[in-house]
Amino acid sequence: MDLELKNRVALVVGGKGYIGAAVVDRLRAEGATVVVASRSAGDSLDGVAMDTADQASVDAGVARVLEQHGRIDVLVVTAAPSAGTLDPAKKSDPEQVLHAIDGKALGFLRVANAVLPGQRDAGHGRVVVISGQNAYLSGNITASLRNTAVSVIAKNLADESAGTGVTVNVVNPGTVTDTPSSEVRPGRPGDSSPQQIADLVAFLASPRSVVSGESISIAHRVLGQISV
Numbered sequence: 001m002d003l004e005l006k007n008r009v010a011l012v013v014g015g016k017g018y019i020g021a022a023v024v025d026r027l028r029a030e031g032a033t034v035v036v037a038s039r040s041a042g043d044s045l046d047g048v049a050m051d052t053a054d055q056a057s058v059d060a061g062v063a064r065v066l067e068q069h070g071r072i073d074v075l076v077v078t079a080a081p082s083a084g085t086l087d088p089a090k091k092s093d094p095e096q097v098l099h100a101i102d103g104k105a106l107g108f109l110r111v112a113n114a115v116l117p118g119q120r121d122a123g124h125g126r127v128v129v130i131s132g133q134n135a136y137l138s139g140n141i142t143a144s145l146r147n148t149a150v151s152v153i154a155k156n157l158a159d160e161s162a163g164t165g166v167t168v169n170v171v172n173p174g175t176v177t178d179t180p181s182s183e184v185r186p187g188r189p190g191d192s193s194p195q196q197i198a199d200l201v202a203f204l205a206s207p208r209s210v211v212s213g214e215s216i217s218i219a220h221r222v223l224g225q226i227s228v
Contacts, residue, residue, distance in 0.1 A: 003206035006031030009069045010205065011062070013037040013050060013111050014079030019130055019176060022194035023076055026202045035065050038079065045069075052079050052107030062114040071122060074205040075115045077129040080104035080146075091140040100142045104131075105149035112157055116166065125166040126205045129154055130197070133174045133189040135215070136222050147172070151215045158213035167212035169204050173197055174219055190219030 010027050014020040015036030027034050034046065041047040045068060050061035065072055081103045090096040108129045119125025134140065135147035151170050158168035174189025176197065184190045200218055203209055 001208070003030050003202055004208060005074075005202065005206055008032045008073040008205075009065070009071055010034045010074035010076065011037055011048075011065055011072050011115065013052060013075070013077045015076075016040065017078055019173075019194045019197055020076075020078035022198040023078060023201050026195070026198035027074070027076075027205065030202060032074065032205075033069065035069070037061055037065075050111075052077075052110055053102065055110050058110045058114050062111070066118065072115050072118060073122075073125060075111065075119075075125070075127045076201055076205065077108045077111055077127075079107060080130075086140075086142050088140070091142050093142075097142050097145055100146040101149050104146045105153055108150055109153050109157075112153075112168070116157065116161065116168075119166045120161060120164045123165040124207070125161075126207075126209070127154075127157070127166070127168040128201050128204045129168075129170050130201075131170050131172050131215070133172045133217055133222060135172060136189075136225060136227060154215070155213050162212070167204070167210065169211055169213070170215040171197060171200055171204070172215055172217045172221075174217075174222075180219065184220045184223045186224045187222065189217065189222050192219040 010032045012024050015024045016038045036047045037050040039051050048061045051057040131147045131150040134143040154168050154170045173192050175191045180191035180193050
């Protein structure tokens with residue numbers, strides 16, 4: 001299937017990371033012009049420095065991409081502090097919770113707010129953010145809230161964009177590994193590889209997809225859980 005991404009301009013925030021790098025490769029394989037944004041990226045035609053914790057940095061990075069490429073058809077946000085940086089002993093500590101939400105959910109919101117107006121004006125755009133299935137699980141307030149906040153923000157942005165030609169969606173992996181297991185344990189999500197996640201992101205980034213306002217679990221949503 002031709003995903004019609006050839007010559008589309010895609011900004012992948014966190015594009016040097018484990019999942020982000022796979023997304024960059026996948027979009028480029030579809031013919032998209034991909035700009036990688038990260039704190040360590042150098043400013044060039046295919047890279048831009050951006051710190052999602054700093055609105056001024058986000059605005060400057062987005063402005064640079066628009067200056068060089070004229071538009072941003074696709075925004076993919078994979079940037080967030082690793083779950084491994086969260087202290088399990090402080091899982092309900094308000095300071096850690098606030099820091100985690102700012103690092104993941106509000107970082108996404110800052111970038112989305114900078115990109116979405118141009119997409120709406122153009123009458124076309126795709127926004128995809130990577131979150132996680134901890135959004136469906138209790139037991140760690142920090143992990144649950146930072147992922148749940150991403151989904152809530154994305155749904156609100158999708159609703160604000162309804163009818164404009166712009167879609168906003170969330171992809172929720174469980175464990176991400178180069179060698180995903182086919183086994184899914186009760187009370188746990190399925191495994192997925194960065195490449196599998198990138199395949200889903202590429203479809204959601206495509207003009208062929210009209211899915212919007214969804215939080216989509218990849219591999220298998222938590223086994224044994226029913227949500228309404």
